[in-house]
Amino acid sequence: DTEVTQTPKHLVMGMTNKKSLKCEQHMGHRAMYWYKQKAKKPPELMFVYSYEKLSINESVPSRFSPECPNSSLLNLHLHALQPEDSALYLCASSQEGGPLSGYTFGSGTRLTVV
């Protein structure tokens, strides 16, 4: 298995909702990442998990809450989002604890906040 699987592919949520994005990989990668990408912009790093511990939080608002239950799973819990949080959310993993090798990206969750 050489894929990163993200679910759901599309999500529409209200500003008072609580939802979660899920990411899964079975490549034995020990680093996992969440990126946010707005239309026609490059991906922007949100969080880095290395060996199941949060190693980087790029000053992301607390309405985004990451969780790494085990080495194969990464979740992003969403609560009280704003319409400007609408974006493509990408999960990625890499073999080592940093970008020393190529990342494998999932196909993303397209989030719309209404």
Add this chain to the structure above:
Amino acid sequence: SQQGEEDPQALSIQEGENATMNCSYKTSINNLQWYRQNSGRGLVHLILIRSNEREKHSGRLRVTLDTSKKSSSLLITASRAADTASYFCATDGEYGNKLVFGAGTILRVKS
């Protein structure tokens, strides 16, 4: 701020022609990577070049790296309509602990 800036922002060529995209970055790096993204979906890793390498090939791709100028180029030879996508360079940041993307080049290959 983004680590890499890319040039041009958009490129339109005919099938069979070569496409060259350039990337500049600001800090020292351990490696530089290129990714492709189709239609706003997931990114696909194309090639990684380490800071002590000057040129690397993979199929129709050729990447160069000039650390003295803090710049890299991606050449796609004999382009195909299927190469139509956004291309991003990415570097491992000032401390080598995260991947930071440049602004990207939108490539359109006309058949």
